[in-house]
Amino acid sequence: PLNVLILIKEYEGEGEEHIPTLGIPDEEFSAVKKLITREEVRVISLAKLQLRHDMTLWDIGAGSGSISVEADHLLPNGRVFAVERNPQCLHFLRENLGKFNTRHVALVEGEAPDCLETLPDPDRVFIGGSGGNLWEILETVDERLPAEGRVVVNAVTLDTLTAAIEFFENAGYELEVTTVNIARTHPLTDYKLFEAHNPVFVLSADKL
Template sequence: MAGTIQVIGVGNEGRESLTPRALAIVQQAEVLVGGQRLLDFFPEVQAERIRIGAKVDEVLASLAARLGEKLIVVLATGDPNFFGITRALLRHVPRESVEILPNLSALQWAFAKAREPWDDAAFLSVHGRTMERLPELVMGKAKVCLFTDEANSPAAIAQTLLRAGLDGYRAIVCEDLGGPRERITETTLGALAGMDVHPLNTLILLATGEVPAAELAWAPGLPEEVFDQRKPKVGLITKREIRVLSLARLAIRSDSVIWDIGAGSGSVSIEAAKLASRGRVFAVEKNAEDVEIIRGNVARFRVPHVDVVHTKAPDGLEALPDPDAVFVGGSGGAMREILEIAATRLRPPGRIVVNAITLDNLHEAVTAMRDLGLAHEAILVSIARSKPLLSMMSFEALNPVYVVTAWHETSPSEPTRPA
């Protein structure tokens, strides 16, 4: 046993929650590790005590260096394998050097108190994490259990969901389970948004009616009319056929960071976000009216990982993370400056795609790309759409668009041209 780290799950009732075997291991510990609350459950254990605080990995690395010297026991809340310490511990200690004795988890206690089955629930944790994409993760789920922290409290969670329009849930808050301040509260998200809750809590959300679909039906190339656009000057939008081709040229991955410069109505940003489901999209737009239109479209198409940036590029680009893909739909007269920054910041094997309507813009873009040492190619896209002509069908041409793709040259063993 001295050659392993013993991980003991501790329930809400402290030492009384342990099996005889688990309690015997704790009492034999030579090094006892855990949060202060868990350590306090075992005042009689004569062992070196190490408190786990904010620097979890630092503590676990020090334990790994002492492996085999003494019997190390790590105390964990409930089930260490469920949003618990096991994952972090395995970053430092070989799997075969870890023994785990789990206990009842907080979620099991919470659902028992709520008198709700939990085999059909979704489990999310915002403990030590951002809530930026929480609405997206909750959406479409009828039953959700959330693990919180002091910053991402039940009240903060309720506020985040209400801002996203997800008000169709009732909440069950389970506080200090097994402790002196145990309380089970069933309430609305509106009421929860103003509640003070014990820091030890588990939150359950139950849909009150029909659960909205997690994803709106989508295929690349949404019609222009499904997006809000500036009126009466409709048309500040990349046409669907050009949009599909441009997105293909950008070679977006699921985790890509994308800049959409001159975002207009946000159509490219929104479809890029659908492709980069785990990435981020920055819709950069100078016009205040269009900025509000983009925000409305982002909310309607449920792509919270699109950040709308109200600025005239290249201003503001320095604050954005390095991109994997850059789309320039409008340059506002600053094509060269934008491309210089994009080329410098682009992460390999990223792409820059420019849409140009005029020969002047095409010349400016290609000249800048040559000067920057970027490999590039341009295609001229002419699209005609059918329209009725009496009882027959005719075609109406759209304005031709130059689609210019640029990339950094790669090594001979890698592909050098867009797919």
Template sequence: MRGNVPMTKEEVRVITLAKARLAPNHVVWDIGAGTGSLSVEAALQATGGFVYAVERSPAGIHLIQSNMKAFGLDNLKIIEGVAPEALDELPDPDRVFVGGSGGHLTGILESVYQRLLPGGRIIVNTITLETAAHALELLQQFYGDVDAVQISVARVVKAGASHLLKGMNPVTVLSAEKRANY
């Protein structure tokens, strides 16, 4: 289910989840969860773990609730609030997705770095060049090595008797791992 809330496209979710390298027992934070599409996919993979979907939008929260019910998930909890403050009471994570920051990217990434377990991974999805550059700078500062890929997806649309590939907005996916000694 989607409504008018931004949803991570399937192709971007697949790559984001691959970068996460989830294990069944992981604790996952999905910050700026939107519709919860990544939260749901993560909960389906981390069956012995737990996923926390952090979202501030009432419409997004409603959609996440609907999607939780549709998929019968009991290892997914919605945290209503604004990050980084909304993260304070959560257990330390093994994996973190950042899909939206509401202008609080620096505070979110600082908080995540302090709480992410050694060997943990963070994945930040961005759509603007400014956010990608800022996230890259912060992730390099905190984690050293950062992987970055840009995903450009095109979908087939009908144009009269023909079909065209219509490009969607590219998404930059940045990922890093917290080393024990960094």
């Protein structure tokens, strides 16, 4: 007869049960209104990052921490550095990291690119917000990212999209841009209508 022994490691500590899933509903996160990567965009962004279990990820402009929380589940032997400067966002970021019992996320309070100097070199970089410093951030990322590293930028304005494309093309990255348009059903009396959200441009850039 075949005997199968399954060992399940139990973790102690505060926070909710570790949930290894993608697309945690937006309402599960504490967040400043509109300063959260929506779940559909989040899943696409994480897919574009192509994370492996032992990688180091910089999450720049972490906001509510939704990307960091979900990346934590995908990096059991890796590290996530959630970089944020906004005091209000930092409050919710700390709350979410505790709520979801993240184990591999370090909170970095400060303004990029200056606060990136002391971090270990990344394998992957996600930029969800730049505070007007996108070009300077990308220059620092380019200096620290190894060959075959990947950067994913979420742009909601044409200015950010144009600047990111210009940088990656000038720096010789292999670039792909995906436009994500989301519409969710919205109840209206006895009917349901689709409510559209602003499009998000997801840039995936590989360093050659």
